[in-house]
Amino acid sequence: MYNHPSSRPRRRAYLWATLLIGVPVLALLAVPLYARTEPTLFAFPMFYWWTFVWIAALSAGIGAAFHLLERGHDDTTGAERRTSTEMSR
Secondary structure, eight states, X not given: OOOOTTHHHHHXXXXXXXHHHHHHHHHHHOHHHHOSOOSOBTTBOHHHHHHXXXXXXXXXXXXXXXXXXXXXXXOSOHHHHHHHHHHTO
């Protein structure tokens, strides 16, 4: 099977996107690891601060995965986009 040279970086981008989203999701699904009150952080039990930290990490991961997958998705350059936009006026 012939693999196009540009498919390898695309596959790598999907792998990174999967890791960026998958790790926080798995950490949140592992409830027995953090279903306790100790240690506390700023008077918050571990259950709450663990959840807050991983939700923030998941949000950042989703944003990073989006930008990673959208990079190189559009075949037109910025100049071509401006020209086509100006032509439609």
